[in-house]
Amino acid sequence: MRSKGQVPNSKGSHKTEREFGGTLGAICIPILLPLTVLFLICVSRSPDAAVVQWPPPFPSLDQLWDPLAPILLLGWISLHAFLYLLPFGKVSEGLVLRDGTRLKYPINGFLSLCLSAALLTLLLMLKAPLGHLYQLMLPLAVCAMGISFVLSVYLYVSSFWAPPHALALGGNTGNPLYDFFIGRELNPRLGHFDLKYFCELRPGLIGWVVINFGMLMQEVELRGSPSLAMVLVNSFQLLYVADALWNEEAVLSTMDIVHDGFGFMLVFGDLTWVPFTYSLQAAFLVEHPQALSALGGATIIILNGIGYYIFRKSNSQKNQFRRNPKHPSVSTLETIATATGKRLLVSGWWGLVRHPNYLGDLLMALAWSLPCGFSHLLPYFYVIYFTILLVHREARDERHCRAKYGLAWDNYCRRVPYRILPYIY
Structure with missing residues (x-):
């Protein structure tokens, strides 16, 4: 449920946009x-x-x-x-x-x-x-x-x-x-x-x-x-x-x-x-x-490693771009200009999906649960909960960015259509 409006306040206008129900x-x-x-x-x-x-x-x-x-x-x-x-x-x-x-x-x-x-x-x-x-x-x-x-x-x-x-x-x-x-x-x-x-x-x-x-x-x-x-x-x-x-x-x-x-x-x-x-x-x-067999353990380690690699590399790329967009590691990345003066990455990890760090997060979450086997649902609570959390957070971020960047964000979404999972979501 989301409602919008303004109610007078001694400290200014109340913001009445509601989230989380x-x-x-x-x-x-x-x-x-x-x-x-x-x-x-x-x-x-x-x-x-x-x-x-x-x-x-x-x-x-x-x-x-x-x-x-x-x-x-x-x-x-x-x-x-x-x-x-x-x-x-x-x-x-x-x-x-x-x-x-x-x-x-x-x-x-x-x-x-x-x-x-x-x-x-x-x-x-x-x-x-x-x-x-x-x-x-x-x-x-x-x-x-x-x-x-x-x-x-x-x-x-x-x-x-x-x-x-x-x-x-x-x-x-x-x-x-x-x-x-x-x-x-x-x-x-x-x-x-x-x-x-x-x-x-x-x-x-x-x-x-x-x-x-x-x-x-x-x-x-x-x-x-x-x-x-x-x-x-x-x-x-x-x-x-x-x-x-x-x-x-x-x-x-x-x-x-x-x-x-x-x-x-x-x-x-x-x-x-x-x-x-x-x-x-x-x-x-x-x-x-x-x-857990040695082969099973090795497979899970590889999955966690892939997730961690995606998570760390994508976050590092974003943070480096924010700190110094002229740094050699990010200076060649393609961007879209916005009215705020900031630029949106549309290549590298952030040209693959809008939130590659979330993709890495979810692969790691799955790797944390797999050692517990498949006989019970409880160990997979974190994967289920975290998927819901990240999808919700992505939607909140989408609203913030659309309000902040306007037409530039629409252009960005056309260039990077997938949110978390390439070719799926």
């Missing part, structure tokens, strides 16, 4: 998403691992709480807040804001990942029971949900003290439920500490691979050694996270940072959805071990 979505999604996370975790450890079963395998109240969970979670977030503030690595500027300024961001996420790995190594040497994370999955998820809601309320209330130019164009509709969900303020900060940027890349993303490692250690405790399937899932997803943090500066030009306000949608996604649903393959393998 508008008010109905803003009511239902914050209820359904937490229930979905709990349901998926329970299914991953149930004997049948059946997505469709009655009654659904929801946990009892005593399974949802452990006093250790909030200590671990708050300690983890505090650790990464401290690492974020360390004066290491370069500082980069974001894109130009509506008031003509640029915000500065510390580029030290990869260092945070390395220090997290060093901490895990130390805990292993001290024989800490890292496999206990498997038993704590539900309490940790519940605590993450609580933090997500509390932070979202704070962000909504504090946004009314933000200047008009600091509000997100899509989050200032005047509807409290929708604005709480989508996020009113674009770049909420505590001093120089950028809350959206921090949550986007730090505690949840790195927490995802830590949870995966906890699942691996639980498998070691149960069976004496990790399976090939578990090693592949851990390795593939660690590569993905390490790549994101190594190329951290690229996130400054993404839709999440540039266009979307910071509200419940992104807060819950960053702190709860990513670490506790993206780790489902590893959680599934703890209770449902899979025999």
Whole structure:
């Protein structure tokens, strides 16, 4: 549902273009998403691992709480807040804001990942029971949900003290439920500490691979050694996270940072959805071990490699063109001029499809699920969900670009007709 119009506001006109189902979505999604996370975790450890079963395998109240969970979670977030503030690595500027300024961001996420790995190594040497994370999955998820809601309320209330130019164009509709969900303020900060940027890349993303490692250690405790399937899932997803943090500066030009306000949608996604649903393959393998042949493993590695190659090469080409279109690696690429002064790539990776990075993303997502076999649907939840997410994100990007570039975008679409899959979509 999308509605357009203007309603007077003391801070300017309200923007009432609605996404994600508008008010109905803003009511239902914050209820359904937490229930979905709990349901998926329970299914991953149930004997049948059946997505469709009655009654659904929801946990009892005593399974949802452990006093250790909030200590671990708050300690983890505090650790990464401290690492974020360390004066290491370069500082980069974001894109130009509506008031003509640029915000500065510390580029030290990869260092945070390395220090997290060093901490895990130390805990292993001290024989800490890292496999206990498997038993704590539900309490940790519940605590993450609580933090997500509390932070979202704070962000909504504090946004009314933000200047008009600091509000997100899509989050200032005047509807409290929708604005709480989508996020009113674009770049909420505590001093120089950028809350959206921090949550986007730090505690949840790195927490995802830590949870995966906890699942691996639980498998070691149960069976004496990790399976090939578990090693592949851990390795593939660690590569993905390490790549994101190594190329951290690229996130400054993404839709999440540039266009979307910071509200419940992104807060819950960053702190709860990513670490506790993206780790489902590893959680599934703890209770449902899979025999994977060397040939099968090699085939899956090749698939992940192809996906990663497409994903990295296309993103690198785009980022290089944005930074320096005269660089030898991109200077010969064909482009289309726009009225804004920017140019649209119509050759190279971006002449193949409009979002070649999404194609690489989807091939990797499939490779993450294949080690879990074909007997259950649950491990393929990520592939299904991510396909829906990327198709939706592509549609949002299409609307933004059409409004921004006008006739030039129509010309671009004629030159590059396929969106994600060549000759298919």
